Amino acid sequence: MSQSTTQRIDSLADSDVWQTVCEQQDLVSNSGVVVWLDGAQVALFYLPGAEGRSLYAIDNHDPQSGANVIGRGLVGSIKGDLVVASPIYKQHFRLEDGSCLEYPQQRLRVWPVRLNGGVVEVGLA
Amino acid sequence: MNSNVAALNKVQTLIVIGNGMVGHHCVEQLIERGALDQYRLHVFSEEPMRAYDRVHLSEYFSGRDAESLALSDASLYQTPGVTLHLGVPVLEIDRTRRQVITAQGSIPYDKLVLATGSYPFVPPVEGAEGDSRLVYRTLEDLDAIRAAAANARRGVVVGGGLLGLEAANALKSLGLEAHVVEFAPRLMPVQLDAMGGLALKSQIERLGVGVHLSRSTQSISAGEEYRYRMNFANDEFLETDLIVFSAGIRAQDALARQCALEIGPRGGVVINDECLTSDPDIYAIGECASWNGGLFGLVAPGYQMARGVAARLCNDTAEPFLGADMSTKLKLLGVDVGSIGDAHGNTPGARSYQFIDETTASYRRLVVDASGKHVIGAVLVGDNSYYDTLLQYMQNAIALPAEPASLILPSSEGAPTLGPGALPESATVCSCHNVTKGSICSAIDGGCADLGLLKSQTKACTGCGGCAGLLKQVFEHELIARGVSVDKSLCEHFAYTRQELYALVRVEGVITFEELLAKHGRGHTGCDVCKPAVGSILASCWNQPIMDASLVPLQDTNDTFMANMQKNGTYSVVPRIPGGEITADKLIAIGVVAKKYDLYTKITGGQRIDLFGAQLHELPDIWAELIEAGFETGHAYGKSTRTVKSCVGSTWCRYGVQDSVQMALTIEDRYKGLRSPHKLKFAVSGCTRECAEAQSKDVGVIATEKGWNLYIAGNGGMRPRHAELFATDLDDATLIRYIDRFLMFYIRTADKLQRTSVWRESLEGGLDFLKEVIINDSLGLGAELESQMQLVVDRYECEWANALKDPEKLKRFRTFVNDKRPDPDIHFVQERGQRRPIMAAELNLIPVTEEIA
Numbered sequence: 001m002s003q004s005t006t007q008r009i010d011s012l013a014d015s016d017v018w019q020t021v022c023e024q025q026d027l028v029s030n031s032g033v034v035v036w037l038d039g040a041q042v043a044l045f046y047l048p049g050a051e052g053r054s055l056y057a058i059d060n061h062d063p064q065s066g067a068n069v070i071g072r073g074l075v076g077s078i079k080g081d082l083v084v085a086s087p088i089y090k091q092h093f094r095l096e097d098g099s100c101l102e103y104p105q106q107r108l109r110v111w112p113v114r115l116n117g118g119v120v121e122v123g124l125a
Numbered sequence: 126m127n128s129n130v131a132a133l134n135k136v137q138t139l140i141v142i143g144n145g146m147v148g149h150h151c152v153e154q155l156i157e158r159g160a161l162d163q164y165r166l167h168v169f170s171e172e173p174m175r176a177y178d179r180v181h182l183s184e185y186f187s188g189r190d191a192e193s194l195a196l197s198d199a200s201l202y203q204t205p206g207v208t209l210h211l212g213v214p215v216l217e218i219d220r221t222r223r224q225v226i227t228a229q230g231s232i233p234y235d236k237l238v239l240a241t242g243s244y245p246f247v248p249p250v251e252g253a254e255g256d257s258r259l260v261y262r263t264l265e266d267l268d269a270i271r272a273a274a275a276n277a278r279r280g281v282v283v284g285g286g287l288l289g290l291e292a293a294n295a296l297k298s299l300g301l302e303a304h305v306v307e308f309a310p311r312l313m314p315v316q317l318d319a320m321g322g323l324a325l326k327s328q329i330e331r332l333g334v335g336v337h338l339s340r341s342t343q344s345i346s347a348g349e350e351y352r353y354r355m356n357f358a359n360d361e362f363l364e365t366d367l368i369v370f371s372a373g374i375r376a377q378d379a380l381a382r383q384c385a386l387e388i389g390p391r392g393g394v395v396i397n398d399e400c401l402t403s404d405p406d407i408y409a410i411g412e413c414a415s416w417n418g419g420l421f422g423l424v425a426p427g428y429q430m431a432r433g434v435a436a437r438l439c440n441d442t443a444e445p446f447l448g449a450d451m452s453t454k455l456k457l458l459g460v461d462v463g464s465i466g467d468a469h470g471n472t473p474g475a476r477s478y479q480f481i482d483e484t485t486a487s488y489r490r491l492v493v494d495a496s497g498k499h500v501i502g503a504v505l506v507g508d509n510s511y512y513d514t515l516l517q518y519m520q521n522a523i524a525l526p527a528e529p530a531s532l533i534l535p536s537s538e539g540a541p542t543l544g545p546g547a548l549p550e551s552a553t554v555c556s557c558h559n560v561t562k563g564s565i566c567s568a569i570d571g572g573c574a575d576l577g578l579l580k581s582q583t584k585a586c587t588g589c590g591g592c593a594g595l596l597k598q599v600f601e602h603e604l605i606a607r608g609v610s611v612d613k614s615l616c617e618h619f620a621y622t623r624q625e626l627y628a629l630v631r632v633e634g635v636i637t638f639e640e641l642l643a644k645h646g647r648g649h650t651g652c653d654v655c656k657p658a659v660g661s662i663l664a665s666c667w668n669q670p671i672m673d674a675s676l677v678p679l680q681d682t683n684d685t686f687m688a689n690m691q692k693n694g695t696y697s698v699v700p701r702i703p704g705g706e707i708t709a710d711k712l713i714a715i716g717v718v719a720k721k722y723d724l725y726t727k728i729t730g731g732q733r734i735d736l737f738g739a740q741l742h743e744l745p746d747i748w749a750e751l752i753e754a755g756f757e758t759g760h761a762y763g764k765s766t767r768t769v770k771s772c773v774g775s776t777w778c779r780y781g782v783q784d785s786v787q788m789a790l791t792i793e794d795r796y797k798g799l800r801s802p803h804k805l806k807f808a809v810s811g812c813t814r815e816c817a818e819a820q821s822k823d824v825g826v827i828a829t830e831k832g833w834n835l836y837i838a839g840n841g842g843m844r845p846r847h848a849e850l851f852a853t854d855l856d857d858a859t860l861i862r863y864i865d866r867f868l869m870f871y872i873r874t875a876d877k878l879q880r881t882s883v884w885r886e887s888l889e890g891g892l893d894f895l896k897e898v899i900i901n902d903s904l905g906l907g908a909e910l911e912s913q914m915q916l917v918v919d920r921y922e923c924e925w926a927n928a929l930k931d932p933e934k935l936k937r938f939r940t941f942v943n944d945k946r947p948d949p950d951i952h953f954v955q956e957r958g959q960r961r962p963i964m965a966a967e968l969n970l971i972p973v974t975e976e977i978a
Binding site for chain 1: 617618639648649650651652653654655656657674680681682683685686690692693694741936937939940941942943944946948950951965
């Protein structure tokens with residue numbers, strides 16, 4: 001599996017508190033994995049070749065089905081936005097801000113996230 | 126506030142009584158025309174549910190729920206200024222005080238619209254009550270029919286008109302043996318002539334529905350074999366478990382009678398050309414209104430009245446209502462029926478052309494005027510493809526061709542169909558919403574280049590849906606005429622159809638999504654439309670393991686994790702059980718696995734065993750054990766070969782003429798792992814009794830004394846289709862060769878997610894063309910298709926066995942990559958000795974999205 005050798009820092013916003021959640025090698029290119037973060041389930045999407053950021057952290061909980069499945073959704077781009085499609089009812093969420101293309105009332109939490117020397121860190125504050 | 130301004134702005138109260146299709150259309154039109162600047166709008170409905178689609182009512186029994194039949198989303202009635210009173214019948218209209226009275230009090234009105242519709246007429250028959258006196262009009266009626274059908278075997282509809290046949294279809298879709306009893310000597314006496322009625326009867330009887338004409342029910346008594354006995358004249362009788370009356374409709378004019386509005390000779394509130402009743406503040410529209418002594422029981426004239434009244438209430442100009450064309454096109458019990466204009470040829474001097482095909486029980490009649498120059502009516506039974514053209518000839522008074530009969534002769538005779546280009550601008554395309562070709566053209570000129578958008582902009586094809594074919598033709602014709610190519614792109618990343626991408630992948634030997642995207646697509650990412658479609662094409666062509674790193678991100682979640690995701694995010698697992706044949710040891714092995722992982726177990730329709738409730742991290746362990754016991758993956762998660770169902774065949778069965786299990790094993794072993802535009806199901810029956818139900822499969826094989834008969838392109842599911850007989854008495858090798866060619870030709874030419882049945886119907890030249898290509902090799906593709914199939918067969922490898930060998934591929938099968946715990950939000954309860962997912966209502970742990978009331 002090809003892995004990015006660049007150590008680019010990708011953060012949504014500045015964060016004071018960074019917590020290590022997993023190794024970079026736990027990520028799967030162009031796809032998602034899920035980490036447990038003190039009771040929250042965070043889906044990490046790793047897009048090494050994509051325009052813009054290469055790493056996103058978004059809530060794993062699908063509000064429509066009530067199941068924790070977002071990390072297993074298919075990543076794509078729609079009209080310039082990177083999105084993940086829920087694997088159950090196929091609605092799309094923007095990776096950037098967690099907003100839903102089809103149902104504005106559904107919105108997923110997103111976290112700042114970065115690669116730091118071979119580990120993945122999620123911003124807590 | 127300045128009192129003059131206040132007077133000018135005085136908001137009046139407008140009340141619409143009735144929220145059926147026509148009442149709803151009126152409300153929609155009123156809001157669209159800005160009526161809420163002028164009126165406070167109250168809508169009363171005695172039914173508990175907002176307006177729904179009565180035209181497609183029978184679909185309620187074939188899977189559609191009440192909400193999907195609703196005509197608008199709920200938000201329309203939440204518009205400020207609009208109040209919808211559901212389940213509130215109006216009891217009285219007080220015209221002197223100008224108020225309507227309900228059980229909850231009275232509301233004064235300035236203007237009133239009656240849209241109370243009609244009610245089913247039930248003739249007085251002794252003994253008709255309860256389940257022997259059902260009707261077919263509202264969703265509540267349908268619920269009552271469904272309840273009555275629960276323990277029933279047979280159902281009878283009294284009335285062989287349009288609605289009666291719809292009701293018979295509903296009974297049939299509930300699994301009952303359906304019968305129709307009609308008083309007149311033919312079916313659909315209003316719309317059809319004698320020959321048309323005869324053709325329809327013959328077609329309907331072929332579908333297993335009993336038709337009993339010229340019979341009037343004298344009384345209903347207790348039955349012997351069934352619940353009821355219907356007694357006819359001449360001591361004839363028919364027994365049944367339930368009876369639905371559909372003997373015509375009567376205008377619901379009770380309120381109008383109570384407040385002494387003028388009533389028509391055959392019932393209904395008398396209206397003038399402006400739809401005004403005898404009270405200048407009260408309008409009546411739809412089936413409750415009587416214009417020129419007649420009622421209009423179709424949706425299109427009702428909509429026409431609703432539009433006119435809405436316009437007048439908003440002080441806009443409106444065309445007077447001057448009667449309506451009662452032409453109609455339907456599919457009744459799956460049989461095409463069309464009736465246009467003067468179907469009976471009653472116009473003085475009218476002459477007819479008739480076409481009868483007794484082999485298919487098709488009938489067509491063309492009625493022309495005395496001059497022989499214009500179409501004034503038509504009857505169609507069995508094939509409505511002639512309808513649009515004939516209707517346009519009549520509505521636009523287009524001069525007949527030199528040989529008028531060619532309009533109803535089979536199209537292989539080279540009939541001059543009226544292309545969309547030949548229609549005048551004034552031609553009506555959608556009669557429900559009165560959309561002309563001209564308004565479609567101006568929408569296109571305004572920049573509308575999408576069929577869906579065109580429908581929402583013009584409302585065309587959003588009523589009964591009968592104009593869908595014509596609308597698409599006009600739309601595409603006009604786009605092409607404007608030099609716009611019709612966009613058939615897969616998605617925003619590929620300006621190609623699936624078929625074109627397939628050819629590019631084949632010809633250029635493309636093996637990854639990235640390569641195809643870089644060479645022929647846009648952007649760097651793709652989306653959830655093109656990724657699985659390309660993934661499927663790559664697999665069909667090269668059959669590389671789908672868990673290879675470059676292919677994983679393409680798959681939909683089920684393919685990615687090689688299991689079927691269920692509603693709570695857990696998976697079900699289906700090991701392959703070829704031909705449905707399984708040893709005791711293997712059965713025990715499945716049982717051991719199911720017990721160990723506490724999996725809910727169910728036998729599938731394809732003779733396999735489905736194991737539910739596995740979490741992501743459990744899948745590799747489960748599969749390691751299944752593979753150890755000799756199983757392979759069943760591909761239940763893929764658009765690919767699923768199962769080959771078989772009966773036990775000549776080895777055990779006293780009727781079997783060939784070894785159907787052996788053939789099923791041969792076929793399943795050959796095509797397992799084959800990925801295709803949609804799922805593929807097969808079956809092999811060992812004799813003509815057809816216990817394996819091969820005629821409902823994509824590929825069906827039925828044994829004969831001399832070999833095998835091959836059937837193709839059938840399916841079950843939402844829209845069942847019988848497979849068609851393709852070739853007879855084949856030996857084993859020829860059978861496999863034909864299946865190879867058929868499947869590869871389908872994979873090469875079908876659209877994405879198109880099943881073989883839809884693909885087959887879309888083939889120009891139909892079954893004969895397909896036989897030419899596959900049996901006679903008319904395109905010279907035979908050897909190529911076979912070698913392409915052989916490559917896929919040779920490269921087969923169990924995907925789960927492949928994945929288990931590679932720790933890198935197993936990395937993904939972790940619920941959390943940084944924690945060993947299972948998903949703490951997944952909960953089960955016990956039911957009938959097994960576990961199932963907990964329902965949201967059973968535990969508040971699972972939030973559901975907020976529902977819009």
